[in-house]
Amino acid sequence: MxxxxxxxxxxxxxxxxxxxxxxxxxxxxxxxxxxxxxxxxxxxxxxxxxxxxxxxxxxxxxxxxxxxxxxxxxxxxxxxxxxxxxxxxxxxxxxxxxxxxxxxxxxxxxxxxxxxxxxxxxxxxxxxxxxxxxxxxxxxxxxxxxxxxxxxxxxxxxxxxxxxRLIYFGNYHQDWSEFVLSDLGVYQYEKVEFSSQSRGFGTRQDIEHYEVLHQCRERFNEGEAPADVLQQLASLAARDAHNPWLASRREKLQFQIGQHLEKCQDWPAAYHAYAACRYPGARARAIRVLEKDAQPQAAYDRLIIALQAPESEAEHQLLLRMAPRLRRTLGHPKQPAEPVTQAVRIDLLLPPPQQACYVEGVVQQHLTQDDAPVYYVENTLLNSLFGLLCWPAIFKAIPGAFFHPFHRGPADLHSADFYPRRASDFQACLAQLDSGAYQAAIRTTYASKAGIVSPFVSWEVLDDGLLELALSCIPALHLKKTFERLLLDIKSNRSGLPDLIQFWPAERRYRMIEVKGPGDRLQDNQQRWIAYCARHAMPISVCYLQWQDAQP
Known part of the structure; x- marks a missing residue:
């Protein structure tokens, strides 16, 4: 209220x-x-x-x-x-x-x-x-x-x-309205104990560095020559080595400039932007740009190196997709394709709705039964359960994670060391899935933290009924496997989860359903989740919907 x-x-x-x-x-x-x-x-x-x-x-x-x-x-x-x-x-x-x-x-x-x-x-x-x-x-x-x-x-x-304002918030996108929205109750933030080391900026140079970085972003957005902006970004690299948070912001901007150059088909410039960037995905894009620039051998050489130690499932997927093309271009013998784990397939042929609506809603309504309700949850439910169970680890007051009262989540949420810095805390949270204490822990957090902003919990979707169905019907082992994968790569893995979930409360079981309408196909992150769930015997289906009047 x-x-x-x-x-x-x-x-x-x-x-x-x-x-x-x-x-x-x-x-x-x-x-x-x-x-x-x-x-x-x-x-x-x-x-x-x-x-x-x-x-x-x-x-x-x-x-x-x-x-x-x-x-x-x-x-x-x-x-x-x-x-x-x-x-x-x-x-x-x-x-x-x-x-x-x-x-x-x-x-x-x-x-x-x-x-x-x-x-x-x-x-x-x-x-x-x-x-x-x-x-x-x-x-x-x-x-x-x-x-x-x-x-x-x-x-x-x-x-x-x-x-x-920058020194206080650690960014320029938050402004004075944060106070008003908080005072009005529009947003509620977790109260974190701040240590003397909890500062966004450790030195005056950090502040000046951020300001220059912000100016670089503004110049790029205003259409200045990317080469000039990249040159200044390169000069900043040596100055943010001690501050991973600032370094990640610089790398992200460099990656975005690389994407712009790739879109403009300036292959050499795009390659150099990506090759000098450590932002997740930059290495694979550099290889892809070499391929587009008709340099298959250089692309293949880098691909082989990358395949030896992929940075993530997402990169591994892209590398495996490029490898057959490059081998074919270079005249190498064809290698057998890796087996693809398939989800259970559901084919529906339904009359088109009278009014415009989402295909997920049509399938939800069709599959729902009195004793087997279907919910449209997409990325919200499992992320929310993770956020509730792991709340103490996510909001742990460690240096550099929180430095003002208006954080929606830890400042280092997407950094490579987010999990390692809190490994023991997350392990303690996930251990409750083995002991059976997880249900009480999730219910307690759900009640005590209701409405408080979290990077994982979707309060607008979660209610008492959905929460109890999930806790009753989803086995602890399945939740643990899901949460472990989230922690491997939060940025990539928090999305791509199936659209719908169906519960059979009397039987204490469930299934997840990804919905694809006519002409739609699975996205990369959806394919990765489907393969993971199938490998771990987590019930997942892909529903392909066609309209009756669209048939010949």
Whole structure:
């Protein structure tokens, strides 16, 4: 249930909380300018602090005084005076014509430029285009619109506040709305005990490194030459060797640039991007690019090396798919194909539904029986059971995993050492599947942690009935095999699970069902899960649905 925020200065309390948190945990990393800002902020009058935070949390950096109306602040022009003295806010700054048009309403534009018909009646964009050639220089707001009694402010230390937000969250994608959503009860976060070592950034260089990395991403997204961005990424490699979290972010961006170059069919550039990248999947893509670039021997040589120690099931699958093509191209003798484990096949021929719907829903409705209900769960149910059983291991407060109160999961969740760093904790959780204690443990976590954000638990899908059916009908051994595979490669293996699950409560058994509609085929991660389940005698089927009127 959503809560009502009774404190009108909630945003100021949240901002001050961030400053206090940073001062306690990152004081040694702050620049003199940042340290001075934190001290000066607390010395400002209450109304000035509140106004400044309002400006920081609003979009953009230009604000008309007439638009700053906050009952809890009062006279915002008076509140702005101390901010002007500190030069945190500028009064009547020079702005461009485009910025002016963002600030003025259409009648104000007509008044400021004394427009006459037909330009006066034109759309705002057309007015801007007509005036742009004449008005090329920036000037103060008061000079643009002298008839207005309004004043314009510009916040001048937004970059500093963004950097403080980065230090707190460890990223730029989380913002001040996290506090509001938490206060309102939209999101609830696990409370983790933070150690003195629980920091996203260990040195000032880490902060600067992240900022440069963020700039590289922005430049790439804005269309700058990939070669220039890759060159700067290469210069960062030596600086993040001590911080695996930063290194993984750099590698991920390099992999994404490689994907872009591959899409553009720039094979040499794509190969070099992949070959110098350790992000999961980069090695296989480098081999594939060599194949596309008509270098089969080079591709095959690297493939043979990779097959000796595949980095994951996903890579192994891709390598086995490429190997026959490359051998055929090189004139090597054909090798027998590895046997493929097949799932039980279900073929359904049904009349098309009267209204548009998902094929999974059609199959679910068709297969459901009073004594054998079918649920659409896809990747939610088994991931949720894993998240509930292994909650203590997932949310263990180890250095570098959690460094602010708004984590949806550990910061190192997808890193290669996520499991090794918590191996004994996960083993203790999974041991409950052998002792029979797992059901009570899952029920306890389900009750005590209800609604708390987790990277695995889908609270919107899980309910009492589904949970009890799963605990009653899915054998502990099957859950253990599933959870062990999840831990092998969380990023890849948390998806690809079957769409439906059917329970026979009286018989305490179940089956998983992957649904494929007309023309659809199994994806790679689905094939891997199907093969794994079949190898371990876990009941899994693939249902192929056809519509009756589609038959000849």
């Amino acid at each position: 959503l809560r009502v925020l009774e404190n009108p200065l909630y945003y100021l309390d949240n901002f001050q909380g961030v400053l206090n948190w940073i001062s306690e945990r990152y004081a040694d990393l702050l620049s003199p300018e940042e340290t001075r800002f934190v001290k000066q902020f607390t010395q400002l009058p209450l109304a000035s602090r509140a106004l400044f935070v309002r400006l920081v949390m609003r979009k953009g950096c230009l604000f008309r005084a007439s638009k700053l109306n906050y009952e809890e602040i009062g006279d915002t022009r008076a509140a702005a005076l101390p901010l002007l003295e500190l030069k945190w806010v500028a009064l009547d700054p020079a702005i461009s014509l485009d910025e002016l048009f963002e600030l003025l309403l259409k009648p104000e534009i007509s008044q400021a430029f004394q427009l006459v018909t037909p330009l006066k009646a034109a759309r705002k964009a057309e007015q801007l285009e007509a005036l742009r050639e004449e008005y090329t220089q920036e000037q103060a707001f008061s000079a643009w619109h002298p008839a207005s009694d309004d004043v314009l402010y510009r916040i001048d230390n937004q970059d500093l506040c963004d950097r403080l």
